[in-house]
Amino acid sequence: MVFPTRARTHSIGRHTERSNNVRKLPRASQNTFADFSIKTEGAVYGLEAFLRATDTDGLVIMRGGRIMYEYYDNGMRPDTPHIFMSVSKSVLGLLAGVLVERGALNLDDPGTRWVPEVGAAAYAGATLRDLLDMRVGTFFDEDYLATAGPIIEYRKAQNWDPLAPGEKPGDLRSFFASLVEKDGPHKGRFHYVSPNTDLMGWVIERATGKRYADLVSELLWKPMGAGGSAYITVD
Numbered sequence: 001m002v003f004p005t006r007a008r009t010h011s012i013g014r015h016t017e018r019s020n021n022v023r024k025l026p027r028a029s030q031n032t033f034a035d036f037s038i039k040t041e042g043a044v045y046g047l048e049a050f051l052r053a054t055d056t057d058g059l060v061i062m063r064g065g066r067i068m069y070e071y072y073d074n075g076m077r078p079d080t081p082h083i084f085m086s087v088s089k090s091v092l093g094l095l096a097g098v099l100v101e102r103g104a105l106n107l108d109d110p111g112t113r114w115v116p117e118v119g120a121a122a123y124a125g126a127t128l129r130d131l132l133d134m135r136v137g138t139f140f141d142e143d144y145l146a147t148a149g150p151i152i153e154y155r156k157a158q159n160w161d162p163l164a165p166g167e168k169p170g171d172l173r174s175f176f177a178s179l180v181e182k183d184g185p186h187k188g189r190f191h192y193v194s195p196n197t198d199l200m201g202w203v204i205e206r207a208t209g210k211r212y213a214d215l216v217s218e219l220l221w222k223p224m225g226a227g228g229s230a231y232i233t234v235d
Contacts, residue, residue, distance in 0.1 A: 028067065033068070047069070095204065126138075138195075139182060140195065150179060153170070154195060
């Protein structure tokens with residue numbers, strides 16, 4: 001799930017709907033952080049100076065349903081869309097929890113129950129819990145500075161990275177099946193692999209018969225009173 005801030009090569013194909021039950025958040029009457037300071041690398045910063053020094057786009061601090069502090073920079077405003085990146089994993093985890101409570105998912109089921117297309121890949125035998133816990137023994141190096149390897153093919157499948165001359169566009173579902181190499185057992189070490197979350201999204205769509213974006217709308221976005229829509233990238 002992303003809040004895109006500028007044109008990208010990928011397409012923004014799906015969105016969640018804003019809530020019809022939006023309430024205004026009250027604000028604290030005084031700046032609680034006026035005397036707050038951070039010491040780092042020999043320098044002392046007030047909170048706002050620290051946020052400028054770290055190129056922070058926005059920050060909201062809340063307590064007890066009340067906004068205690070709010071900051072925006074770099075062209076951001078309270079209503080400006082901003083990319084979510086891997087916070088999306090937490091959104092998916094919340095959605096999975098709701099579906100488990102409703103009996104739509106059993107985390108001890110193998111992923112191949114819902115997505116048999118990955119039965120010949122390294123995902124064979126991994127449970128839904130393994131996917132959520134990032135304990136799948138598939139070979140994948142989440143190195144964002146890499147210039148070759150599965151992560152580059154992953155990015156190309158999402159249309160984040162440009163294709164090389166002569167290459168044909170791919171897609172995520174075909175990419176999952178290409179991950180055949182294992183680097184250990186399932187349920188073993190914690191191994192952060194973003195495709196695990198994408199695959200879990202496919203599982204959720206298969207298990208419910210609904211689009212992921214629609215489920216997030218129905219079960220999370222609208223109930224929490226979101227004042228704006230979220231936009232989700234597609235491959």
